[in-house]
Amino acid sequence: MAKITFIDSNKIEITVEADSGSVMELAVQNGISGIDGDCGGVCSCATCHVHVAAEDMDKVGAANEIEQDMLELDDNVNEFSRLCCQIQISEQLDGVTLTVAAE
Template sequence: MAKITFITSDNETIVAEGTTGNVMELAVKNKVKGIDGDCGGVCSCATCHVHVNEAFWGAVGAPSELESDMLEFDDNVSDYSRLACQLQVNEVPDGLILKVAK
């Protein structure tokens, strides 16, 4: 079970817990504002863009090339940008903090 904290662009904090699926799905289930997941998680829409809290970046890791190409064209991209649909709940570190980009 991973506990993940989402911080929205208007500074609302939502703590969600999950065991399976990807982090975008968990965010949508918990109605995190700014995470839409339009494409259902296949890395085609970038509506699940998050900034990983710096302390967790090493454990989360950098995006793949295809994900990176997707992020390249998105607004508010940073060195810690990821698409939440490409993060698996059972693979991310417990206590992970993500800031919603939109």
């Protein structure tokens, strides 16, 4: 089981738990404001953009090339950006904090 903390688009901190699936699915199931996941998680819509806390980057890992190509055209991209549909939940993610990127 991994505890994941979201800071949503209203700056509200919400911690939820899961052991499988993608982080986007977890966020949508828990109504995290600012995470839409319109495309269902296939890396097509970029509506699940988060900034990973700097200290958690090692746990979460970097985006692959296809994801980077999507992020590159997002106005709010930075070195901590990920599309969270591409982050799979595992024990390793326990304790990470993800901030929903502004639109």
